[in-house]
Amino acid sequence: MGYFRPTIEQMSGYTPGFQPKSPDVVKLNTNENPWPASPKVLETIKGLMAENLRRYPDPAGDAFRTAAAEVLGVKTENIICTNGGDDLLNICVRAFCDAERALAFAQPTYSLYPVLAKMQECPCVEIARNGAGSLDELAEADAALTIVCNPNAPTTDFLSIQVLGQLARRLSGVLLIDEAYVDFTPDNAIRLTRQFDNVIVLRSMSKGYSLAGIRFGFGIASPGLIEGLMKVRDSYPVDAVAIAAATAAISDQAHFKANVEKVKSERMRLTASLRLLGFNVGESQTNFILAQHSNAEAIYTGLIKNNIYVRYFKLPGLHDKLRITVGTPQQNDQLLAALKNILDIRQGKI
Amino acid sequence: MGYFRPTIEQMSGYTPGFQPKSPDVVKLNTNENPWPASPKVLETIKGLMAENLRRYPDPAGDAFRTAAAEVLGVKTENIICTNGGDDLLNICVRAFCDAERALAFAQPTYSLYPVLAKMQECPCVEIARNGAGSLDELAEADAALTIVCNPNAPTTDFLSIQVLGQLARRLSGVLLIDEAYVDFTPDNAIRLTRQFDNVIVLRSMSKGYSLAGIRFGFGIASPGLIEGLMKVRDSYPVDAVAIAAATAAISDQAHFKANVEKVKSERMRLTASLRLLGFNVGESQTNFILAQHSNAEAIYTGLIKNNIYVRYFKLPGLHDKLRITVGTPQQNDQLLAALKNILDIRQGKI
Numbered sequence: 001m002g003y004f005r006p007t008i009e010q011m012s013g014y015t016p017g018f019q020p021k022s023p024d025v026v027k028l029n030t031n032e033n034p035w036p037a038s039p040k041v042l043e044t045i046k047g048l049m050a051e052n053l054r055r056y057p058d059p060a061g062d063a064f065r066t067a068a069a070e071v072l073g074v075k076t077e078n079i080i081c082t083n084g085g086d087d088l089l090n091i092c093v094r095a096f097c098d099a100e101r102a103l104a105f106a107q108p109t110y111s112l113y114p115v116l117a118k119m120q121e122c123p124c125v126e127i128a129r130n131g132a133g134s135l136d137e138l139a140e141a142d143a144a145l146t147i148v149c150n151p152n153a154p155t156t157d158f159l160s161i162q163v164l165g166q167l168a169r170r171l172s173g174v175l176l177i178d179e180a181y182v183d184f185t186p187d188n189a190i191r192l193t194r195q196f197d198n199v200i201v202l203r204s205m206s207k208g209y210s211l212a213g214i215r216f217g218f219g220i221a222s223p224g225l226i227e228g229l230m231k232v233r234d235s236y237p238v239d240a241v242a243i244a245a246a247t248a249a250i251s252d253q254a255h256f257k258a259n260v261e262k263v264k265s266e267r268m269r270l271t272a273s274l275r276l277l278g279f280n281v282g283e284s285q286t287n288f289i290l291a292q293h294s295n296a297e298a299i300y301t302g303l304i305k306n307n308i309y310v311r312y313f314k315l316p317g318l319h320d321k322l323r324i325t326v327g328t329p330q331q332n333d334q335l336l337a338a339l340k341n342i343l344d345i346r347q348g349k350i
Numbered sequence: 351m352g353y354f355r356p357t358i359e360q361m362s363g364y365t366p367g368f369q370p371k372s373p374d375v376v377k378l379n380t381n382e383n384p385w386p387a388s389p390k391v392l393e394t395i396k397g398l399m400a401e402n403l404r405r406y407p408d409p410a411g412d413a414f415r416t417a418a419a420e421v422l423g424v425k426t427e428n429i430i431c432t433n434g435g436d437d438l439l440n441i442c443v444r445a446f447c448d449a450e451r452a453l454a455f456a457q458p459t460y461s462l463y464p465v466l467a468k469m470q471e472c473p474c475v476e477i478a479r480n481g482a483g484s485l486d487e488l489a490e491a492d493a494a495l496t497i498v499c500n501p502n503a504p505t506t507d508f509l510s511i512q513v514l515g516q517l518a519r520r521l522s523g524v525l526l527i528d529e530a531y532v533d534f535t536p537d538n539a540i541r542l543t544r545q546f547d548n549v550i551v552l553r554s555m556s557k558g559y560s561l562a563g564i565r566f567g568f569g570i571a572s573p574g575l576i577e578g579l580m581k582v583r584d585s586y587p588v589d590a591v592a593i594a595a596a597t598a599a600i601s602d603q604a605h606f607k608a609n610v611e612k613v614k615s616e617r618m619r620l621t622a623s624l625r626l627l628g629f630n631v632g633e634s635q636t637n638f639i640l641a642q643h644s645n646a647e648a649i650y651t652g653l654i655k656n657n658i659y660v661r662y663f664k665l666p667g668l669h670d671k672l673r674i675t676v677g678t679p680q681q682n683d684q685l686l687a688a689l690k691n692i693l694d695i696r697q698g699k700i
Contacts, residue, residue: 003494003523003548003575003578004445004446005445005446007448008445008578008582012581013580014585016406016586017406019405019406019408019409023401027405030406032404032405032406033404034404035404036400036404037400039400041400041403042398042400045395045396045398048392048395049392050386050387050389050391050392051373052563053386053387053391053392053560053562053563053564053595054382054383054384054385054386054387054561054563055377055382056366056382056563057369057562057563057565059366059369083433083565083587084586086584086585086586087584090584094358094469095354095355096353096354097355098355098357098471101355112585119444119582121448144355173353210400210404211403212405212406212407213402213403213404213406213589213591214403214590214591215587215588215589225353228353230363231358231361231362232358232363234433234434234437234440235364235436236366236434236436237565239433239564239565239591239592240563240564241563241589241591241592241595242589242591245591
């Protein structure tokens with residue numbers, strides 16, 4: 001049409017995982033937590049009044065910042081609330097990158113990063129991911145913004161906080177550690193935000209806290225970084241209901257921890273079962289599993305016919321793998337039964 | 351600190367109106383609707399289940415698009431849902447503007463526009479607002495994106511849809527008509543989106559629908575424009591609760607219309623009363639009033655001491671004016687009583 005910037009005209013945008021509208025499917029494709037949020041979240045939402053909806057929300061989401069600061073051992077001024085973790089990624093790319101200021105990350109990783117770079121028309125340094133080895137290359141690239149997804153999606157592995165600290169020290173730009181999946185690991189990078197004024201930790205309420213529906217993410221960083229990011233974000237990025245829900249969720253640590261343990265336990269069982277079926281599966285530190293199989297694409301299609309949705313990326317390094325969200329025991333059983341059936345048919349057993 | 355893009359480092363960001371946390375104030379500073387949303391909104395929210403929160407929301411907000419399309423006489427594919435109207439403004443500036451592609455608008459208007467231009471580092475053509483006369487200058491500027499706020503904030507006047515159509519025809523770029531306040535006028539520009547493929551109409555659920563707390567805006571345009579804007583927006587810009595609430599609100603047109611009539615009736619009374627107090631007040635087509643007085647700043651400060659908040663902009667053309675949201679009859683009475691008192695003291699009457 002010619003109305004758009006040429007870059008926008010040419011790009012295809014980020015493709016989110018398919019969101020089937022029917023509740024009647026086994027949905028293991030977008031890494032939601034299979035267990036519900038704390039009952040206190042629904043209680044809080046049901047207690048809201050028309051007055052809470054009528055007025056603009058608190059611009060900074062201070063109720064959440066205060067609750068999160070206490071849980072995470074940081075201060076309110078170390079936290080910025082965003083409309084999902086993606087919003088923070090977007091804000092950071094806009095705050096730090098331009099035609100002269102690059103974004104760097106190691107591939108494969110979250111497929112939104114290159115889309116954001118494209119939109120911002122900043123140079124994009126994409127290094128082949130090779131565990132902690134890629135960090136050396138990232139340090140040498142020394143981009144204005146370096147993103148490390150940790151644990152990484154979709155590879156599920158976790159880099160030690162120590163090596164990330166070494167990277168932060170070597171960078172003259174900002175290191176954004178995308179911890180969307182950190183709830184399912186034993187360690188996290190928050191302590192680096194106290195040691196380094198160039199580290200931002202991204203968190204999401206969508207995974208461990210079972211609140212993908214409300215779009216709530218946040219960043220943790222030095223007050224100087226937070227202050228600058230506040231200028232780039234929307235005036236009211238998070239709404240009144242989302243603030244109330246997220247605050248209730250992060251305040252119920254007992255429920256959160258119990259849910260996380262259930263996911264971890266099923267992750268272990270699913271990993272072992274997939275290996276028995278012939279998949280090559282690494283140890284996941286997330287709430288999903290990356291399962292390698294030479295017939296990945298055909299299996300993916302076969303699962304859809306069984307009303308089971310997992311994620312398949314037709315991309316270099318990923319075309320022979322399925323990304324499978326850890327579901328409830330029942331969902332995982334349905335998946336395993338369907339996989340066994342599909343593989344038996346392929347091998348001519350039935 | 352040097353981590354940010356120089357532009358971000360230097361800019362001061364948009365300053366939203368003060369949001370007092372105490373419910374114990376007369377809050378007439380951010381143009382919220384003084385009456386509550388349809389009871390069906392709260393009913394809908396209270397009926398939500400943990401499952402609605404656990405899963406990602408529908409990426410496009412189709413339930414709302416369908417309901418809004420029916421109410422507004424357009425098609426689903428003509429609508430994009432955004433995290434408040436500001437989100438749509440941001441998306442449009444990112445989609446259409448860059449160093450070579452300007453943003454144009456007439457001042458004074460919504461103070462977010464120049465902030466977005468600054469962030470995008472695009473040329474910003476700012477014309478002095480002079481009713482329909484400014485449209486000629488905007489047509490001559492022929493920017494990649496032209497924004498006309500109609501009715502205009504904070505001047506409260508309304509340009510005819512006919513002259514906006516003439517502007518759309520003359521522009522080779524996109525015309526965004528910001529109708530955040532259109533609920534309080536007798537006409538609107540939706541028909542232009544059928545006649546011109548370069549027109550986007552912005553709408554908000556924050557004003558007429560009393561839902562400022564949930565952050566829900568939307569755009570109406572030709573399918574070609576909507577498709578391009580979808581690439582620039584967040585993958586899940588509106589959350590599950592907001593979609594449900596906004597859908598319930600727009601579906602209850604009877605409640606909406608009754609609320610709007612109440613605002614209009616108080617707008618008339620408040621306008622007349624302010625004139626009697628010596629303010630110079632134009633006919634407002636919005637849910638707020640721009641009241642001119644040589645002692646505007648002192649009156650603003652005096653009102654705060656009475657726990658009454660209105661908006662004051664220390665800007666050219668606005669430094670002698672107060673922007674006053676139309677409140678409930680009781681709130682307006684409190685405001686008028688306080689104003690009378692402040693003015694009496696100033697005039698040495700008490």
